[in-house]
Amino acid sequence: MTTATAGDSKTEVSTTAGSTNGSIPDGSTTDGSIPDVATSDGKATLLSVENVTLSFGGVKAIEDISFDILEGEIRAIIGPNGAGKTSMLNVINGFYHPQQGTITFRGKPRRRMRPYEAAASGIARTFQNVALFKGMSTLDNVMSGRSLKMHRGLFWQMLHVGPARREEIEHRQRVEEIIDFLEIAHIRKQPVGKLPYGLQKRVELGRAMAMEPDLLLLDEPMAGMNLEEKEDMSRYIIGLNDEFRTTIALIEHDMGVVMDLADRVVVLDYGRKIGDGPPEEVQQSQQVIDAYLGVAR
Numbered sequence: 001m002t003t004a005t006a007g008d009s010k011t012e013v014s015t016t017a018g019s020t021n022g023s024i025p026d027g028s029t030t031d032g033s034i035p036d037v038a039t040s041d042g043k044a045t046l047l048s049v050e051n052v053t054l055s056f057g058g059v060k061a062i063e064d065i066s067f068d069i070l071e072g073e074i075r076a077i078i079g080p081n082g083a084g085k086t087s088m089l090n091v092i093n094g095f096y097h098p099q100q101g102t103i104t105f106r107g108k109p110r111r112r113m114r115p116y117e118a119a120a121s122g123i124a125r126t127f128q129n130v131a132l133f134k135g136m137s138t139l140d141n142v143m144s145g146r147s148l149k150m151h152r153g154l155f156w157q158m159l160h161v162g163p164a165r166r167e168e169i170e171h172r173q174r175v176e177e178i179i180d181f182l183e184i185a186h187i188r189k190q191p192v193g194k195l196p197y198g199l200q201k202r203v204e205l206g207r208a209m210a211m212e213p214d215l216l217l218l219d220e221p222m223a224g225m226n227l228e229e230k231e232d233m234s235r236y237i238i239g240l241n242d243e244f245r246t247t248i249a250l251i252e253h254d255m256g257v258v259m260d261l262a263d264r265v266v267v268l269d270y271g272r273k274i275g276d277g278p279p280e281e282v283q284q285s286q287q288v289i290d291a292y293l294g295v296a297r
């Protein structure tokens with residue numbers, strides 16, 4: 001079976017459909033600005049997924065899925081285990097390359113993109129299993145999220161003078177704001193590997209925030225947390241959405257959390273989309289209820 005490992009060049013599953021489909025137009029405008037696609041309710045579409053299919057050998061992880069994410073919303077992606085949720089995020093941020101379909105981010109369509117290109121264009125993420133530099137402190141982990149934003153070369157940074165010094169001060173201020181916002185000042189010097197899991201998840205969110213993304217992808221940010229930790233994390237996510245105006249795609253199993261946080265929900269099951277709409281509507285859908293109860297199809 002073809003296996004795809006995250007972040008590895010081996011992840012490039014063949015794109016037969018891509019080669020027959022010709023080139024994808026570059027959606028950027030002539031003056032270099034990024035077009036917004038306005039929808040009927042006035043909110044612009046930040047990202048759209050169109051007819052995406054992703055297979056691993058014989059396994060279809062995602063089958064012909066389309067949905068969109070509007071600017072400023074919290075969009076939940078839910079579904080039973082193995083439904084294709086993580087695979088979907090991996091396609092959006094360029095970890096996996098779909099055999100078919102297109103992702104359009106800020107009006108710019110593409111079939112394949114590298115993770116660093118996704119990050120540079122404003123997409124950040126956290127992982128289902130925390131992925132931090134375990135031996136490094138909280139502060140350094142959050143700071144590492146700034147690396148894409150650091151413009152001065154290593155030479156200037158080593159000299160610690162002039163523009164590089166100014167830039168570093170600016171980055172540190174930004175990072176301090178995030179540390180305050182997430183209430184992790186007390187663990188700023190501690191190596192993250194030694195922190196309880198709930199706090200590691202918070203540090204990982206901090207690192208993603210440090211990238212100042214337009215779109216933040218959160219893969220089960222509350223998994224393994226107790227009720228109090230979940231409430232805290234919910235508060236940070238809402239704050240991030242409200243105060244920092246960050247658009248969020250959130251994979252979450254806890255239905256209470258989804259109902260509280262999400263503006264709209266897309267439901268996946270066995271790689272297919274079986275629901276899409278406001279939480280209260282999706283919750284009533286018989287197809288969705290059946291999927292969660294494991295009703296035989």
Ligand SMILES: Nc1ncnc2c1ncn2[C@@H]1O[C@H](COP(=O)(O)OP(=O)(O)OP(=O)(O)O)[C@@H](O)[C@H]1O
Nearest residue numbers: 003004005056061080081082083084085086087088
């Ligand atoms: N790298 C891979 N190689 C082979 N199969 C994979 C790979 N990644 C995912 N799959 C398969 O794709 C399907 C969807 O997996 P995915 O991890 O996207 O599900 P999920 O909805 O995130 O599930 P969970 O809720 O358990 O995290 C599963 O059948 C899984 O076994």
Ligand SMILES: [Mg+2]
Nearest residue numbers: 085086087128
């Ligand atoms: Mg998953």
